[in-house]
Amino acid sequence: MDEIRDGIDQIDCDILIIGGGTAGPMAALKAKKKNPKANIILLDKANVKRSGAICMGMDGLNNSVIPGYATPEQYTKEITVANDGICDQAAVYRYAQECYGIIQELDSFGIRFQKDQNGEYDVKKVHHIGTYVLPMPNGDTVKKALYRQLRKARINIINRYMATRLLTGEGRVAGAICVNTRSAEFLVVRAKAVIMGLGAAGRLGLPTSGYLYGTYENASNSGEGYAMAYHAGAGLANLECYQINPLIKDYNGPACAYVAGPMGGYTANARGERFIECDYWSGQMMQEFFDELQGGKGPVYLKLNHLAEETVAEIERVLHIVERPTRGHFHRGRGTDYRKQMIEMHISEIGFCSGHSASGVFVDEHARTTIPGLYAAGDMANVPHNYMLGAFTHGAFAGEDAADYVAEMDFAAFDQADIEAERTRVLAPTKREDGIPPNQIEYKTRRLVNDYLQPPKVTAKMHLAQKRFAEVREDMENAMYVRDAHELMRALEASSILDCADMAAAASLYRTESRWGLYHNRVEYERDDENWFCHTILTKGDDGMPASRKQDVKPYVVDIAEDEKDAYAKQRVKPSVAAE
Amino acid sequence: MPLAQTATTVPVVVNDDLCIADKGCTVCVDVCPLDVLRIAETAEGSKTAYMKYDECWYCMPCEADCPTGAVTVNLPYLLK
Ligand SMILES: Cc1cc2nc3c(=O)[nH]c(=O)nc-3n(C[C@H](O)[C@H](O)[C@H](O)COP(=O)(O)OP(=O)(O)OC[C@H]3O[C@@H](n4cnc5c(N)ncnc54)[C@H](O)[C@@H]3O)c2cc1C
Numbered sequence: 122m123d124e125i126r127d128g129i130d131q132i133d134c135d136i137l138i139i140g141g142g143t144a145g146p147m148a149a150l151k152a153k154k155k156n157p158k159a160n161i162i163l164l165d166k167a168n169v170k171r172s173g174a175i176c177m178g179m180d181g182l183n184n185s186v187i188p189g190y191a192t193p194e195q196y197t198k199e200i201t202v203a204n205d206g207i208c209d210q211a212a213v214y215r216y217a218q219e220c221y222g223i224i225q226e227l228d229s230f231g232i233r234f235q236k237d238q239n240g241e242y243d244v245k246k247v248h249h250i251g252t253y254v255l256p257m258p259n260g261d262t263v264k265k266a267l268y269r270q271l272r273k274a275r276i277n278i279i280n281r282y283m284a285t286r287l288l289t290g291e292g293r294v295a296g297a298i299c300v301n302t303r304s305a306e307f308l309v310v311r312a313k314a315v316i317m318g319l320g321a322a323g324r325l326g327l328p329t330s331g332y333l334y335g336t337y338e339n340a341s342n343s344g345e346g347y348a349m350a351y352h353a354g355a356g357l358a359n360l361e362c363y364q365i366n367p368l369i370k371d372y373n374g375p376a377c378a379y380v381a382g383p384m385g386g387y388t389a390n391a392r393g394e395r396f397i398e399c400d401y402w403s404g405q406m407m408q409e410f411f412d413e414l415q416g417g418k419g420p421v422y423l424k425l426n427h428l429a430e431e432t433v434a435e436i437e438r439v440l441h442i443v444e445r446p447t448r449g450h451f452h453r454g455r456g457t458d459y460r461k462q463m464i465e466m467h468i469s470e471i472g473f474c475s476g477h478s479a480s481g482v483f484v485d486e487h488a489r490t491t492i493p494g495l496y497a498a499g500d501m502a503n504v505p506h507n508y509m510l511g512a513f514t515h516g517a518f519a520g521e522d523a524a525d526y527v528a529e530m531d532f533a534a535f536d537q538a539d540i541e542a543e544r545t546r547v548l549a550p551t552k553r554e555d556g557i558p559p560n561q562i563e564y565k566t567r568r569l570v571n572d573y574l575q576p577p578k579v580t581a582k583m584h585l586a587q588k589r590f591a592e593v594r595e596d597m598e599n600a601m602y603v604r605d606a607h608e609l610m611r612a613l614e615a616s617s618i619l620d621c622a623d624m625a626a627a628a629s630l631y632r633t634e635s636r637w638g639l640y641h642n643r644v645e646y647e648r649d650d651e652n653w654f655c656h657t658i659l660t661k662g663d664d665g666m667p668a669s670r671k672q673d674v675k676p677y678v679v680d681i682a683e684d685e686k687d688a689y690a691k692q693r694v695k696p697s698v699a700a701e
Numbered sequence: 702m703p704l705a706q707t708a709t710t711v712p713v714v715v716n717d718d719l720c721i722a723d724k725g726c727t728v729c730v731d732v733c734p735l736d737v738l739r740i741a742e743t744a745e746g747s748k749t750a751y752m753k754y755d756e757c758w759y760c761m762p763c764e765a766d767c768p769t770g771a772v773t774v775n776l777p778y779l780l781k
């Protein structure tokens with residue numbers, strides 16, 4: 122295994138789905154159901170059995186809209202406000218209307234959700250305004266249950282192939298070029314439609330531990346989705362709205378105030394005082410977190426040591442077995458007992474992820490990108506605060522729409538020279554006698570991301586970032602060196618990461634205002650609704666460099682009153698409450 | 702530009718006595734999302750799984766899915 126082999130194959134399908142994490146499997150199931158004759162391929166860099174953010178399971182649905190607890194209108198309003206108004210509501214509203222059906226479907230797959238004594242879903246309040254968090258007591262079964270459905274529906278699964286570039290022709294998508302991660306052999310997949318569900322750009326900033334894989338996101342999500350969409354000419358929206366999360370220091374996993382909050386846990390400063398009213402992740406919340414640290418009241422902690430023994434035991438049970446089961450090992454190693462000590466948190470490095478913020482490939486309410494036949498869903502598509510249920514639901518929209526699209530389409534012709542060019546690019550690091558290994562290219566890129574792009578954002582620093590990235594690119598293109606197919610996968614990832622770093626700098630420089638709290642805190646500029654109440658769309662310019670433009674926010678479907686607009690700006694606990 | 706031989710300690714350990722890679726098992730290698738595990742063959746021809754690349758997300762499918770409980774996931778030293 123891992124020796125570099127020379128080989129290329131070509132296969133055809135109706136719908137190619139890239140990424141078999143969360144959105145991808147649901148897209149496959151829905152497409153097959155709608156168009157049973159369609160030939161569907163689900164392709165993943167890892168193994169679909171255990172790939173993506175939910176590889177071990179999940180603690181709950183962070184954003185379910187369940188009748189009796191919330192209405193689609195309320196949810197749409199909350200997400201619009203949480204995202205500082207920059208939201209094409211149609212996609213959020215459609216999600217809010219249809220996600221309940223998806224929950225019932227997941228339930229029928231054997232993934233159980235918490236119910237109360239009357240058998241009703243037991244939804245918890247975590248967000249600032251509404252009630253949307255639905256715990257999953259057996260959340261560790263989610264991936265297995267999905268996999269069973271994929272087998273039952275006879276979806277063709279191809280594991281351990283990494284997609285590197287999309288093929289386009291006749292103004293639409295034509296397929297994708299993929300590379301085997303264990304042999305470097307090529308697979309060209311011709312497809313009438315392509316659905317991308319490649320997850321977040323999770324390896325953009327460098328964790329403070331210095332460990333390249335010590336990320337919040339599943340570290341196999343290295344931003345290829347963003348890079349591939351960019352090189353194919355698709356539009357990417359609001360990339361300057363970075364993902365920055367409040368995490369357990371060093372462990373870099375969620376502290377899970379969403380689990381602990383409804384049981385009485387909360388985020389506190391070093392004095393054990395509550396300083397934010399709501400633990401739901403937003404740019405404004407992260408700004409308060411940052412201000413608390415700057416004000417000398419840090420570190421910030423998750424506080425559970427005031428809770429009753431049974432409550433702490435229950436929190437431990439959930440947090441130590443499902444989503445990130447090494448969390449228990451971590452705390453044990455550090456001698457942290459939730460009953461006695463608070464859990465130290467910190468501000469994460471930056472990434473792109475609409476699952477938690479809003480940075481992603483631009484899509485509409487059918488999950489269509491700006492390229493006909495190309496869809497995106499989940500963390501890499503720009504529907505804000507989408508989380509796991511958003512990935513499932515928009516994956517479903519993409520699968521259904523693509524099933525109709527391919528019924529009337531034939532393959533688009535593409536230029537064979539594109540394949541040759543990609544082979545040359547991919548294999549270049551295998552042709553050298555020696556050089557710079559991909560881990561050093563990646564480390565340097567990500568260290569520079571931390572130094573110059575991490576908010577608060579400063580114009581001069583971002584210009585320096587662009588200069589340094591260009592130097593790293595020069596090295597990457599002319600001197601990167603790999604010894605086996607596994608290292609080649611890392612080299613291709615390093616290239617996606619560098620593309621994302623360039624996009625992050627360009628997008629952040631373009632929006633000359635501050636918005637989304639810490640996510641786009643440009644210290645030299647105030648919020649400026651007059652000029653910047655709009656999306657920014659980034660595409661690959663004619664000079665091969667990122668180009669940005671403004672795009673209007675579509676008229677709202679659900680109106681928002683003037684006095685509701687800044688609900689998320691009021692996060693700080695008032696002094697009288699803090700003193701309690 | 703020759704490459705250095707810098708050592709690094711890996712977080713995932715496999716108990717050779719429990720591992721049944723000899724019988725053809727490759728479960729941990731198959732499921733790892735980062736693809737960092739491999740099967741090693743000794744000079745005598747016996748096989749065990751091991752962590753070949755220090756690129757671990759400490760996520761645990763390898764440990765959870767191993768049929769004999771041979772895998773232990775520790776935290777990478779840099780963040781533990
Ligand atoms: C630690 C953690 C905890 C979370 N907790 C919650 C929670 O409690 N509740 C909640 O609602 N949400 C939670 N989320 C968010 C939620 O899990 C994600 O929003 C959702 O799973 C994203 O789905 P996705 O399909 O976009 O990406 P993923 O499920 O990550 O899938 C991406 C897939 O793409 C594959 N891939 C990547 N690159 C390539 C390539 N080049 N070629 C081929 N395949 C590729 C990957 O292997 C992977 O299988 C959490 C996320 C994390 C990381």
Ligand code: SF4
Nearest residue numbers: 720721726728729767
């Ligand atoms: S899964 Fe367990 S038994 Fe199988 S190869 Fe891996 S360590 Fe050995």
Ligand code: SF4
Nearest residue numbers: 733757758760761763
């Ligand atoms: S913990 Fe996760 S990344 Fe590390 S070896 Fe096991 S499966 Fe792979």
